[in-house]
Amino acid sequence: MAELTKVAPMTETPQDANAANRAPTVIVDDLHIVYRVYGAATEREKGNAASAFMRILKRQGRPQMREVHAIKGISFVAYHGDAIGIVGRNGSGKSTLLRAIAGLLPPHEGAVYTDGQPSLLGVNAALMSDLTGQRNVILGCYAMGMTPAQVKSKYDEIVKFSGVGDFIELPMRTYSSGMGARLRFAIASAKSHDVLLIDEALATGDRQFKKKSQERIKQMRKEAGTVFLVAHNLDVIEETCNRVIWLDSGKILMDGDPKAVLEAYNKA
Amino acid sequence: MSQSDTAVAGGSTPLPEGSLAQLAEHHGLKRAIARPAIGPYLHQLWERRHFIRTYATSRNISKYSDSMLGQLWQVLTPLLNAAIYFVMFGIILGTQGDVDNFAAFLITGMFVFTYTQRSVMGGSRAIASNLSLIRALHFPRAALPLAYTLQEFQQLIVSMAVLMVIIPITGETPTFYWLLVPVALALQTLFNMGAGLAMARVGATLRDVSQLLPFIMRTWLYASGVFFSIPSRLKQAHAPEWVSWILEFNPATVFIDLMRGLLITSYRVPKPGYGPPPDMTRIWLFALFWAVFALVVGFWYFWRAEERYGRG
Structure with a gap:
C-alpha cells in the first residue's frame, strides 16, 4: 500500500486502513453510461418502407434512436467477501450498473475495473431453452471451463440444489419461471466466481429455494468472492448483504450498512 | 475525477483516498471491457x-426432435434437394450433356456446397x-461459431455416408482416390470454420444480414457450378478468360471440384469431346490456400471484436 499512502498521506482514518487491508475486486470509477435505444418510434415516424428509404437517402441515422443517460457518475470500491445489495426504484439504473460491471455496456465516461471476469445472472437468462435441463447443466459447466471429470462430480449436486426433480429431463422451455431461475442459479453457482452479479434472478424462487440460495451466497462470500444482488424484496437483501447501495436516477444516494440504508430507503 | 460529489451522501462506506485508477492498477484489476x-x-x-463438442451434438439432437421422422431428415434433406435439381437442370433444362455421370456430378456438388452454405x-x-x-x-465467444460448424460437420458425416452409397449406384467404381476424401473434407472444414467465424461477427453487428444472406447464398450456389460444368458453359457463352478465373477460384467451386475429382473417375480423366480435364494439382493448392486463409483471417476478424459481443 506504499504507493497509495504516497498519494494520500494526510487522511488515513482507521476505516480506510481496514479497507486497505482487503483486496478490492470491483472498482467503479466515475462511471457514466449512455446507451442508445432503438425502436422508440414516435407517432409521426411510421415504420413503412418509404420512410425508411427516404431516411437512407437523406443519410439520417435511425430516427427511432434515443440516447438514455442511465448512470451519471458513480464511484465505489467493492472488496473480497462483500455481498452488496443494490436498491432503488424501477429505472434508477440498477440493472444497467450490473451490466456495466459485467462488461456488457461500454462506459461513456469513467471506467470499471474488475478482478477476473464477472458473471451476470439475469432473470431472463435462459441458457438454451430447446435443450433439456440435463444438457443445460452439462453445457453450462463446460462453458464455465470445467473438465468432464469436474462436471461429473458436480452434476448431482447441481440438480439436487435446483430442486427441479424429474423436469431435468425435459426441455428448459417447459419450465416455470421459478424452476428456470433455480436451475440457472444452481449452474452458475456451481463454480466459485470472483464476482457474481445477480439481477432479480432469485425473485421467482419459492421460500425454500430463497433460503438455500442465501446459504450459497454466504458460502461464496466466504470463498472470497464478491456478490452483487439486485432485488426488490428487501428482506433478501437485509439477510444476505453486508453493504447496500441505494441508487436514484443514476446516482448513488446512499452507500453503507444495510440497516441504515434500508431504513432511509423505506422512509423515502 | 469527480468522486466528491458522487460518494458518500449519508452512507458509511467511504471511498479510499487517492485515484481509483491507481488503486485498480496497484491491485492488478483490469478494465471490465x-x-x-x-x-x-x-x-x-x-x-x-x-463445450464445443457437446453443444454441437445437443443441437443436432434437439433440431429434429419435434418432427416425426426425426434424425432421418439429416439424410432426406440433401437427397430431396439433389432430386429436385436433377429433375430441373438435368432432365428439363438439359445440362446433362455437359458431363458424363450427371447424377454423381450433381449430388456431390450439392452435398459439398450445402456443407459450406449451412456453416x-x-x-x-x-x-x-x-x-x-x-x-x-464468460467463455471465449469463438466457441459458439465453431460449435455451429462442428454441428454441420457431424451432419456432413451422415451425408457423406449416403454419398458413398449413392455414387457406386450411379455407376462409379470406388478407387484409391476415395481415401483422400477425408483430407478434402478436412480442408473444407477449416475453410468453413473461418467463414463461420467471420460471418458470426458480421451477423452479430449487422442484423440486416439475416435478410440478405439467403439471396447471397443462392447467387453463390449458381456461381459455383453445382448443376452445370463451368468450363463448358463459359465456352458456350464465349466469356472472357478472367470470368472463368474468378469462378474457378471461388472457394465453393474449389471444394466441389476437389470432391468430384476424387469420387468421379470420368471427371478426372480426359475424354474426347469434353475438353481438358480439371487440373487437380491446382485445385488442391487452391483448397489449401482457402483453408488456411479463411481460418486465419476469419479467426482474427472475429477475435478483434471479442469484447463487443453480447452488448447493448
Missing part, C-alpha cells in the same frame, strides 16, 4: 473444447441467437 491476447484466447478456447448461415446466427448465454457466462 478488455480482450485477451490471441495466445491466452486460444488457450481458453482449447479449454472449452468439451456460413449457422455462423451468422451463432452470436445473435445465443445472447442470453453470452451475457450469463
